[in-house]
Amino acid sequence: MAAGALLSLGMRAMNANYAALQATGHNIANANTAGYSRQTVELASSGGQFTGAGFFGKGVDVATVSRAYSDFLTREAAVTASVAAADEARFRQLQQMEKVFPLGEDGIGYAASQMFNAFVDVANKPADASSRQVVLARTGEFAARLAAAAGQLDTIQSGVTEEIRNSISAVNMLAGKVATLNNQIAAAKGAGHSPNDLLDQRDQAIKELSGYLQVSTVSAPDGSLSVFIGGGQKLVLGAVPTRLVAVTDQFDPSRLQLGVDDSGSLREMPNELLSGGSIAGLIRFQNEDLVAARNQLGQLASAVAGNLNRQQALGLDGRTPPQFGDPLLRLGAPAVLPSSGNAAVAGVPVASYVNGSGVRVPSVGLTIVEPSELQASDYELYADPTLPAGSYTLTRKSDGTSQTVSNGSLVDGFRVDIAAPAPAARDRFLLQPVANAARNAARVMSDPKGLAAASPVAATFAVANTGTAASAGLAATAVNASAAPLSATITFTDDSGNYSWTLRDASNAVVRSGTGSWSAGQPIRSDAWTPATPAQQVDWSLQLSGVPKSGDVIGIAATQFAAADNGNANAMLALRDAGIVGRQQLGAGLTVPGITVTDAYANVLAEVGVRVQGAELSYQQSTTIAEDAKKALDDKTGVNLDEEAARLIQFQQSYQAAAKMLQVAQSLFDTLLQTAGV
Template sequence: MGASALMSLGMRAMTANYAALQATGHNIANVNTAGYSRQSVELETNGGQFTGAGFFGKGVNVASVKREHSEFLTREASTSRAIAAADEARSNQLQQLEKAFPLGEQGIGYAAGQLFNAFVDVANKPADASSRQVVLARTGEFATRLRSAGEQIDNIQQGVTEELRASITQVNMLAGRVAELNQKIAAAQGSGQTPNDLLDQRDQAISDISQYLQVNTIAAGDGSMSVFIGGGQKLVLGTQTTKLVAVTDAFDPSRLQLGVNDSGSLREMPNELITGGSIAGLLRFQNSDLIDARNQLGQIAAAVAGSVNRQQALGLDGSQPAVAGSPLLSVGGPRVLPSSNNASVAGVPVASYVNGSGDRVPSVSLSVVEPTELQASDYELFADPSLAAGSYTLTRRSDGSSQTVSNGSIVDGFRIDIVAPAPAANDRFLLQPVAAAASRATLALDNPRGIAAASPVMATFDVDNTGTATLAALSATGTAPAAAELTATLTFTNNTGAYNWELRDASNALVRSGTGTWTAGQSIRSDAWTPATPAQRYDWELSLSGVPRSGDILTVGKTSFPAADNGNARAMMGLRDAGLVGQVTQASGTVVPGVSVTDAYANVLANVGVRVQSAKYSAQQSASIADDAKAALTDKTGVNLDEEAARLIQFQQSYQAAAKMLQVAQSLFDTLLQTAG
């Protein structure tokens, strides 16, 4: 061996250590690059040369540049990031929703209480114009708060729609980036070496997709990576991508769903398969939390408006002559939204079959029958071909319960009417009895005289009565009390509450008569006495204090001086604590009372509050898990500047030693030349 062998060893050593220095410098330069994995040079010996004295090494070779990578940790970091993003997106939206339901004196429950309390002054002074004006002001304030909350919910929906569109655009861009990198990586794989920086960029792009959608990946033999979402839907397959699209909800055009455009075929992805990423969080909030909040708010609005307006109609206003009260509060009515996938209506696709207002015309209509029984839910009506003609399946979406209905069926306080042309087989309709109620709430009455403070009926006790019975309450319960001209006379026949009753018309002619029994604590209702003739409708409810005695006479007839009567104002006051919201009539006929307006609003606050706190906790927990997964990945693949600085010194010294080896080899070579000379 000569000086040339030593020089070769030095050259190889310098080359190897220079490569190591270069890799270390690359690490230091990319310490803050997102997704970068630490790289290191892998060295191998150059083998040995046999001599009679043994094998002499021939130095070192640079085998490859390796990146630190863990498929398991990378997958865990990506998955946990997707779950954290979903929880964070839902939590952020719920916190925005919570602002639509203020507490205390700014809340809807407080405004409702103030509305009913305003009737106290009207009851004390029925003819006082200022007291009546206060009622209008309080009603207007209640309507304003309902409308404001409804509009905030609508604005939140618009924000979710915009964010979904932007997120879908980002996913498509990132998917295109992954496909592009797949092509470059597959081309580079032919060299026999791995393109580390390209692999890092692809991993980072896939991780960024996880922020929007949870993904699964499968590596191919050519080095490309296929990406799948939603339980197997391909997003990237080699160098090909599937475009995600924002699909308008089949029922409600204001909502978006996630869909795919696969080779020109557009289809909606099932929401239950979208389990991670901010898109999943937004869809869950939109399809569950936001709908529930809108329906709970609408339930309050519809129940209060229906009850107040019904009581208004049972009283007499302050005009001359007095007439039945007109509506005090107006809210949005029930809506029917046909599916865009329904069969054509009279040869015109449902999606384009519209009325003069631009709304799609369905084959179903809704009307509120009993506002206190309205529930906070949407319903889906399905023309099931397996049922008999004229029968349909109705599913309450809030709990999934189903029943068979037909034209004229009354369910949860609303009536379903099938109008021509009848739905075709497999047609679907989304029924929204209360969803639009709050956002369209307005004051319907502007004249203080229009407040129906007077009751159409009054009670008179005979001056010769010997019992202690006095009037506790009297209110009309019929639908057209102002048209009633009948007078009822009750004559008690013993001291235990038995009585005879007579109904006489304006000419004092006997219409009907009968007997009854009064029990302490129970009211006397005229429903069973009501004549069949609509023009003679005469319904009222009377409560007594004290005890009547035999021979006592009580007369209930038309109010003589409506301007001074406060009977209906007192009934309005009673609505404050009445169970107006969420009454349920079970199949057995048992009635489960509803709750008061203030309690209903408190329930909404509690429901939203629980969701907000639960979402916050879930977001904090998933964020912590994601941070731990990211930290574990960083520990494995990240750049540590202290370690790199130590390696820099190590490789620098090795390089200098190799240079010294070359210097020695050169000196030996010069000596040999001098000796030869």
């Protein structure tokens, strides 16, 4: 009887230590398996058997095989890894975008300076063909750099779009894997033990999911784990996955957003709920950083091209006879993008209400009025049903500033145009005054003679003048080529700046006359005279230096020798140092002055640099936190080969001791048999 008990003890001990050796070997084999958690054989005493001499132990039983696991550390590692993935995705894209705006001679700012500087030689030699050709060459180089930068931004957008699509496909695959594992785990749980390897595989799949989207999990009694994203949107519910889809932005089809296909119903996920994962980082880059860069580039392009073309139109070119200048640069047109969720227009669904180019025809448009006042922003127009009919809410998306507008309202350098059919209540439109400006930028003038270097008007000061007044600048302010040219005579009536003016036609007949007053620092403008001047070919602004005296006479007439005049060339050169970018009208006569082109490009570089540095710092910090969380999890669940080697020796010795116990039991049994005479 004693020998049998000893045999039973030995067998139990051998089985237990063999199981421990098997688990240790499994740990060693999977030491480098991603997501594997260390497993341990849990042993339990088999209890005792009562005898008259007391309770004698019956050995050991294998209770179960457990895995090293911490719910808190697992969640912490997943969340921190998700944040790090978002920061990394955004940082990598910003690094690419930074290359679009190079420094030094390769930059757009340098090309703009070279273009304006080329007008120096034209101003010195207005009739010189080679100087004019240099201006055209520099203009072409500037336009080419604008177009190249816009093309690179479009390429980056295409890359982001493709990466979002691929990431969503990966999420769907992982969600399906989690659902399958949930089903297998729930079935295995019925046996009363945890399927450790399946649990590890599920945790690893959720960890990989966290790299794409930040997820939260809720466990169920059957062992399954439901996965949620975006503050509560189900991704996996038990054994049923939800399919994610890439949906086009409601305004801009070139951009993608994250959507959910819930039983055939497509819904767009609010971006503000996507707080982690590479998809969130890509969407943030696409919707914020890339939009800001495109708008800053477009603002610079619009300001330069708009002012240059406008000044070109105010001058006379080198053709015979001289003509008012044609445009030098062509830019991409401003755009109005209706929301895909807008109501039907005139009974036709928005999705099919298109023009010949396949673009939705909006009932909203915009017209650039003052290029110097354009801001680096998109705008959203909303048909707010709480406002009176014909009024709309316009929000500048760069800073969230809102105002009420109607048809013809002037905002930040552009005019809002609303035509019939009027937008329905709650319709939305995305207005892009400058976002597409640099796209397809090109020089449109090829003939050097087309450069309008001459001013259409010239000033003369009578020889008999006694004051010190001289011209500090005479510039055309508007041109009406179909109107007749008129000459002006300004006669000062006292020493305080009061004067009389007279307009005459080509026959020297008086057309209109009046009086005005000049003060130091203020120009004399023909379009400000009272009574208003009749339609004339050129309106102009004369800036004086010195002080006129009573009886002094100034004449303004059409330029007689346009080929030798450099007035408009000087005006175009002056744009180099003028604040033509980003001027703001704040109302009540308050104006925020604009900045020069070179300063504007420097601001672009600074803005992109700040974004890159901020993203890099966030990436470094979140990566460090994620690595610390992973290390804490690995310390808890990872396999230490030195420790496993020690356990291998421990369990080997225990197994050998158990085998020795069986040997002793066998010897005792043999002795008993011999004693019994068997």
